[in-house]
Amino acid sequence: MRYTTAALLGVAVTVVLDLVVLRTRLLTRKAFWASYAIVVFFQLLTNEWLTSRGVVLYDEAAIWGPRIGHAPVEDLLFGFGLVVQSMAWWVWWGRRGVQPTPGPGPSPALRRLAGRASGRLTRPARRTPS
Amino acid sequence: MRELTYVAMLVFVLVATLPLEVLLGIRVYARARRFALVVLCAGLPFALWDVAATHAGHWRFDSTQTLGVVLPGGLPLEEWMFFVVVPLASVMTLEAVRAVSGWTVGDEPDRPAAAGEEGR
Numbered sequence: 001m002r003y004t005t006a007a008l009l010g011v012a013v014t015v016v017l018d019l020v021v022l023r024t025r026l027l028t029r030k031a032f033w034a035s036y037a038i039v040v041f042f043q044l045l046t047n048e049w050l051t052s053r054g055v056v057l058y059d060e061a062a063i064w065g066p067r068i069g070h071a072p073v074e075d076l077l078f079g080f081g082l083v084v085q086s087m088a089w090w091v092w093w094g095r096r097g098v099q100p101t102p103g104p105g106p107s108p109a110l111r112r113l114a115g116r117a118s119g120r121l122t123r124p125a126r127r128t129p130s
Numbered sequence: 131m132r133e134l135t136y137v138a139m140l141v142f143v144l145v146a147t148l149p150l151e152v153l154l155g156i157r158v159y160a161r162a163r164r165f166a167l168v169v170l171c172a173g174l175p176f177a178l179w180d181v182a183a184t185h186a187g188h189w190r191f192d193s194t195q196t197l198g199v200v201l202p203g204g205l206p207l208e209e210w211m212f213f214v215v216v217p218l219a220s221v222m223t224l225e226a227v228r229a230v231s232g233w234t235v236g237d238e239p240d241r242p243a244a245a246g247e248e249g250r
Binding site: 001002003006010024025026029030031032034035038039042046049050053054055056057058059062063078079081082083085086087088089090091092093094095098099100101 | 135136138139142143146161163164165167168171172173175176179183186187188189190191192195196213216217219220221223224226227228231233234235236237239
């Protein structure tokens, strides 16, 4: 199987995973697309670093041909799958009750420090008084 | 210096995202167990794809631009770390967008929908 085929299959699996299997439906959310816009910018940047220097070298026979900078377009699809699946599993495990909301956490001191430094930038605590 | 080419990119991503944890209080590092499950469920399958693709000859790595540590599967250490660092940056970005925008991502406890949200 060529990289091209594998990458397209990867996208299909990712879409089905998000919409049908996990039902996280990130692909329907504004928060996801805003996040992806940020991530993909950095992906292009870091992947250009790796591919322009030849840290990763591709077999021409395994790829379709078009490149974004020095990276084959397939890398964009590979990255899309990895990013979406990472976010989807994060949401899914959160739903299942694995560390769902920020707890007391290990670094209240750091948090207080950040609170002082950034003032109202820091999000108010989510915990409701009981 | 040449052998630091790949690891420099990973360090860049970690350094660029770390302020989100501290300044926005997104607490992804603080939820290490949940993140470990992300690495297992999302990072590992893609790492295995990477191993298979490397063996199939789709791509290879220039060992002179890596630290020289080769891990099981024939991938350089940096390539394995890629599948921890990229999921971390992805999740941190999602949490940062949520913190700043207030948009839902789907794991919120059930409560009356806030104004401006487009439902689940």
